[in-house]
Amino acid sequence: MMMVKAIIRPERLEFVKQALEKAGINGMTIREVQGRGDQKGITLTYRGGKMNVDFIPKTMLDVIVADEMAEKTAEIIMNAARTGKVGDGRIFVLPVIKSFRIRTGEEIH
Amino acid sequence: MMMVKAIIRPERLEFVKQALEKAGINGMTIREVQGRGDQKGITLTYRGGKMNVDFIPKTMLDVIVADEMAEKTAEIIMNAARTGKVGDGRIFVLPVIKSFRIRTGEEIH
Amino acid sequence: MMMVKAIIRPERLEFVKQALEKAGINGMTIREVQGRGDQKGITLTYRGGKMNVDFIPKTMLDVIVADEMAEKTAEIIMNAARTGKVGDGRIFVLPVIKSFRIRTGEEIH
Amino acid sequence: MALDSGTTAWLLISTALVMLMTPAVGFFYGGLVRRKNFISMVALSFIVFALVSIQWVILGYSLAFGGDIGGLIGNLQHFGLEGLDPGQGDTAYPPLLFVAFQLVFATVTMAIVTSGFAERVRLSAFVIFVLLWTTLVYDPLAHWAWGGGWTMGLGSLDFAGGTVVHISSGFAALAVALVIGKRAGFGQYTMEPHNIPMTLLGAALLWFGWFGFNAGSALAANGLAANAFLVTNTSAAAGALAWLFASWIRGKPSSLGMVSGAIAGLVAITPAAGFVTVPASIAIGIAAGLLCYACMLWRINKGLDESLDAWSIHGMGGLWGAIATGIFAAAAVNGFSGLIEGNVQQFVANAIGALAALAYAFIVTYILALAIDRVIGLRVSEEEEYVGLDLSQHGERV
Amino acid sequence: MALDSGTTAWLLISTALVMLMTPAVGFFYGGLVRRKNFISMVALSFIVFALVSIQWVILGYSLAFGGDIGGLIGNLQHFGLEGLDPGQGDTAYPPLLFVAFQLVFATVTMAIVTSGFAERVRLSAFVIFVLLWTTLVYDPLAHWAWGGGWTMGLGSLDFAGGTVVHISSGFAALAVALVIGKRAGFGQYTMEPHNIPMTLLGAALLWFGWFGFNAGSALAANGLAANAFLVTNTSAAAGALAWLFASWIRGKPSSLGMVSGAIAGLVAITPAAGFVTVPASIAIGIAAGLLCYACMLWRINKGLDESLDAWSIHGMGGLWGAIATGIFAAAAVNGFSGLIEGNVQQFVANAIGALAALAYAFIVTYILALAIDRVIGLRVSEEEEYVGLDLSQHGERV
Amino acid sequence: MALDSGTTAWLLISTALVMLMTPAVGFFYGGLVRRKNFISMVALSFIVFALVSIQWVILGYSLAFGGDIGGLIGNLQHFGLEGLDPGQGDTAYPPLLFVAFQLVFATVTMAIVTSGFAERVRLSAFVIFVLLWTTLVYDPLAHWAWGGGWTMGLGSLDFAGGTVVHISSGFAALAVALVIGKRAGFGQYTMEPHNIPMTLLGAALLWFGWFGFNAGSALAANGLAANAFLVTNTSAAAGALAWLFASWIRGKPSSLGMVSGAIAGLVAITPAAGFVTVPASIAIGIAAGLLCYACMLWRINKGLDESLDAWSIHGMGGLWGAIATGIFAAAAVNGFSGLIEGNVQQFVANAIGALAALAYAFIVTYILALAIDRVIGLRVSEEEEYVGLDLSQHGERV
Ligand SMILES: Nc1ncnc2c1ncn2[C@@H]1O[C@H](COP(=O)(O)OP(=O)(O)O)[C@@H](O)[C@H]1O
Numbered sequence A, B, C: 001m002m003m004v005k006a007i008i009r010p011e012r013l014e015f016v017k018q019a020l021e022k023a024g025i026n027g028m029t030i031r032e033v034q035g036r037g038d039q040k041g042i043t044l045t046y047r048g049g050k051m052n053v054d055f056i057p058k059t060m061l062d063v064i065v066a067d068e069m070a071e072k073t074a075e076i077i078m079n080a081a082r083t084g085k086v087g088d089g090r091i092f093v094l095p096v097i098k099s100f101r102i103r104t105g106e107e108i109h
Numbered sequence D, E, F: 001m002a003l004d005s006g007t008t009a010w011l012l013i014s015t016a017l018v019m020l021m022t023p024a025v026g027f028f029y030g031g032l033v034r035r036k037n038f039i040s041m042v043a044l045s046f047i048v049f050a051l052v053s054i055q056w057v058i059l060g061y062s063l064a065f066g067g068d069i070g071g072l073i074g075n076l077q078h079f080g081l082e083g084l085d086p087g088q089g090d091t092a093y094p095p096l097l098f099v100a101f102q103l104v105f106a107t108v109t110m111a112i113v114t115s116g117f118a119e120r121v122r123l124s125a126f127v128i129f130v131l132l133w134t135t136l137v138y139d140p141l142a143h144w145a146w147g148g149g150w151t152m153g154l155g156s157l158d159f160a161g162g163t164v165v166h167i168s169s170g171f172a173a174l175a176v177a178l179v180i181g182k183r184a185g186f187g188q189y190t191m192e193p194h195n196i197p198m199t200l201l202g203a204a205l206l207w208f209g210w211f212g213f214n215a216g217s218a219l220a221a222n223g224l225a226a227n228a229f230l231v232t233n234t235s236a237a238a239g240a241l242a243w244l245f246a247s248w249i250r251g252k253p254s255s256l257g258m259v260s261g262a263i264a265g266l267v268a269i270t271p272a273a274g275f276v277t278v279p280a281s282i283a284i285g286i287a288a289g290l291l292c293y294a295c296m297l298w299r300i301n302k303g304l305d306e307s308l309d310a311w312s313i314h315g316m317g318g319l320w321g322a323i324a325t326g327i328f329a330a331a332a333v334n335g336f337s338g339l340i341e342g343n344v345q346q347f348v349a350n351a352i353g354a355l356a357a358l359a360y361a362f363i364v365t366y367i368l369a370l371a372i373d374r375v376i377g378l379r380v381s382e383e384e385e386y387v388g389l390d391l392s393q394h395g396e397r398v
């Protein structure tokens, strides 16, 4: 199996979710992360101090799919998450050696 | 080494931790995530708008263990995290190529 | 490509970021996590109940780099994140099979 | 008596201060529950406030302060506030202001009871419960103590609501908790308070509002109000320190313990505020802090899920306060003597008043909760409890 | 008239209560926006408070309450508070206290308008807008209704600011929203309120402060203040329940709906508080809750991004309140009769006063916003809106 | 003098308002520290409140307002409030109310000092520090200025506590910071304020409470109170805008800067509120905002970890306020003239009063902190500081 790990704009999540759903992919796990890339940050000024903030809020999405579905999944996500502007994010595909469903204890293939 | 990545119910964490501890596994890294699967969500209604919430809070657990311990670790987690109801979560085992301890800079095998 | 996944002390992030920047590595994704290891926790006491807290706040850092850069990247992070005291954290290197830039849809090699 | 503008000003602002206590209870409780029930907990206090506000002006005020029927309840002469002139009456403050002042006492009492429902009540059942409880439990008790009922006739002293507000709500919460049952998972894993600062904020607003509650109950801006103000603050401080240091001995001094002790001190001084001196208020506060702390530990030990400790703090703190009033009342303050000044009768009257309120509130609440549970069900489904009341009852989340 | 200490005490504290409403609006609104604009939303309320506080003592008070010029505006006789003795005047309260009391009304009005700017306004343009709006819109309207202007002469009743405060701010927010345009992404994805408890806290503080707003407007601590106090609370409760149950029918009863209904009830009773009875206030509140809820649904349906519903709640709620005052005014309360008691003239006068304020506020605000937008730009850049105003305008983050 | 109900009402509510300022300081500070010390920061304010409340009724009030001993301290005639009749005294308000009003000043002063301890103090050492500081520093200073002590005799004007409260707490915080040392990591990485909205909420409550602080200090509900109310608000607004615009020039206009400026304006007007006109309060506020901002920048530049700027805002703002009172006092307001009206003597008296308080507070605090540090250790261990005081001192977490 493969873990398709996507880092997207938070406000595109809804679209990505729907696109995956259409393709029959329902299971996924998400979380809020902060990303740094070409997208430029901003300088914070507190009462006195300053601080450069170049991490931008992103949503990270893990979708485990069968090997042959990985590329397709990445494509669906990319199409749904794209705005075309810097900061759209990345997708990484990682190998998964084994996978289990806790409820039943069975291995998933 | 292997990364055993478990997505469990937040309220089962304490049990999982203790079960792993008993097996001599202490190190782990956790975080709050939100999961989507067969567990059904709920419709939110704001002052006016509506929104379907089908992501349920979960806890994600990363435990890096030696290759031969991976399956055993997954089993321990599954037994401790199981309630038998939909939404118990998944475990994924990913390969780790290298592993370092920052404090000493040494590689861990 | 490789995913260098580092778990560091939150207050060392700034130093790690700068060290990576110096080496020409800009892209990364971070999030707050909680770690458990040799660093000892503390007992919480609420109005009545007690609870042992042995998860300490950490920052997790994902940096995807070319295969040949992985070890170098890990080293840079380790040097910048080190305080020498228990709790400095770990670095894990995971294989990445494919990698895409969402904005353009192109694969990154 | 001619209307006095100073008295009226003080009662106006006291009413506003006490009004703030109802949402303050919501925030105090809201910080103590799990994140998934935060909105629910605050919303319950608002719902209580709105429902009781309407019930009071239509029915409740008349039941509590209408012409006495056999010492038990008021008649309906003031139904819909009939017969209350918007202008001046025969007091130093306008009659409608007294209605408003009493209204906010009724609301905060009901809000305290939500402790027993925390994280598991069905909203529709709760709405019905509120309307029935305030009518069947609060209104009679207010009549007994303040509206010309039998405990008032008995000479039982309750300056600002130790029995009517605190004993009644605390023991009602206990009855509710017994009927509705434990939260799923209670005792199996720790239910960590998810937002302690919100609880501290609620505590700060409660302490603030309590000055209106106790010093406002003097129904005048005078020396008695000043005495009530200062003993209220002193008892709260003493209670906070007592619980803080007691819990320090057993482990770490938690901020939650400290504010719980402050509330305990505020509760205990409530019936006594117009009758005791400042030094006595230190004793009352310390005892309240220690007693309520012990009661809470006992409750937890027994595996009783009266979730947010209305019973141990308001119920038992109120009981202590009622008895303490009978002990410490000093003639120099307001003409009434307690046990220490040799007046056994006062002590007995106060004990009777307190126990009567306790028994009445507990029994009627128990029956009421049971009846509602049987007919429509007090509790949400297992699944709804799991996702939390914010999502399942309100369709909202933090 | 001799200075009365009770009246003065009540006005002092009422002024403080109303002062609290300005940041309360900030927190109410702040909880409703996305996290990245939370600080911005609260900061706007503080900035409003500071700017209008200075404008008022220099210029605004004189424009509103200086000698009348043609029924439209006050003269500059009190520029810089010139000619106001710090001591006693010819009222039961010190003249400077009246300045302060009126000041906090001016600030909260301006704060309500920020709804139309939410999550997209450029701070520099906002500062200019505030100074011009309060001078060109608020000050004349205050003069019309309370400073000896033409609607006052007409006999239009506005007890505490239904037209001056609520109609004006609500319709101004609408005009602003039309000029500044929708937020990026509005209608495409849900913009989830990021911190509902903060909104509930803001609502609690608003409800609390409103007692100063309405009961303080009696300008005395007497039966009229008591009446205003009680009808205010009753209408708020009725509005909260009306919206709650109406939204329950359509889905889940949200806490946001409930507090929105409470605010609607508070808005609607504002002009009426010194003229109507408690039973009438129940009707006014229920109607306000239902009406404002319907208006909000209509607005959303139309794709109108008047983001935080100042229009549907304050604008439409205020309009209803002004008309309701003309309907329900009861001679028994304050000597004035409305439609129900057969006084058609009062109804007409109130409708005229309300519509005049509505038209004036909407048109002048529209022109003002357009002019500022053309000259320096009201709105942040797309990129700044994306990262959020906290970071882009204030260099801060939650 | 007969008791006046209006005056009493105003003092009752003023006392409640000032009470709220102590937890408000806790929330203001709590938002500025790192998440791991949020509860600790709020808890310190509550602990201060409880400890000083008890110390004051037992000992503090008598030291401050008991019979004068050599101009330096009061005697023990009122130990345990001995000799204070719960009823009426020879003032227009009850004597116990004056005790309560002064109590809340003592508590908030102590709360401000916690700035110097932020994120690193050992709770047990803090408890001892509080009891000693309020007895050895606050009580004498209160006696000097208000209880018949030497600066009062000198004719130094301090309307509501510029020297007693602000100079003393600000310079005490500086002394504490010098003794306890910098936070680990200070200057190496940014310590980002973790919850700016909480700081804004604290600021709103402080502003609100300050009306009780300054206008309550008129000890009457009259024109003087009204003047104090309005100049307080005006100076706060001016300070907020001054800091906001000054920081805008150097970068972005932060909300924290704005509220810091407001507090600076509030501090500076405190000693002056009963003596200056509204136009003068604009000048005082602007200067306060700019001065305190400059002092804060200087402090940071020097690498001084007086962590939450009690020194630059309360200490230096208070110093400016004391001097400004000597400059701007206008006979028309309250019969006292300052430098501008040619009264050099007033200016000198005020400068002496301020510098004496400054020196006394700084030196005694320094010695006290040093002594406690030597004997039991003021600071937590490195490990405890790293995990944060919430966990290490209170066993709690956000
Ligand atoms: N080398 C990397 N490793 C991990 N995450 C990365 C890397 N490069 C980019 N990212 C993630 O992708 C996000 C978008 O990257 P950015 O360069 O801003 O835009 P784009 O991908 O459109 O060029 C970043 O915010 C970060 O979360």
Ligand SMILES: Nc1ncnc2c1ncn2[C@@H]1O[C@H](COP(=O)(O)OP(=O)(O)O)[C@@H](O)[C@H]1O
Pocket: A026, A027, A028, A029, A062, A063, A064, A065, A101, A102, A103, B007, B034, B035, B036, B037, B038, B039, B056, B058, B085, B086, B087, B088, B089, B090
């Ligand atoms: N394909 C997937 N990829 C990533 N995470 C998944 C996937 N399927 C399920 N999960 C995670 O597992 C959790 C539980 O899944 P669910 O289907 O609700 O229950 P169960 O595993 O008991 O059938 C989800 O909330 C989600 O976090």
Ligand SMILES: Nc1ncnc2c1ncn2[C@@H]1O[C@H](COP(=O)(O)OP(=O)(O)O)[C@@H](O)[C@H]1O
Pocket: B026, B027, B028, B029, B062, B063, B064, B065, B101, B102, B103, C007, C034, C035, C036, C037, C038, C039, C056, C058, C085, C086, C087, C088, C089, C090
């Ligand atoms: N086996 C493991 N799997 C996953 N994360 C681990 C593991 N061991 C340690 N960690 C992470 O590394 C952090 C530091 O570990 P710790 O043992 O406290 O210090 P050190 O690495 O300096 O010995 C932990 O808080 C945890 O986040």
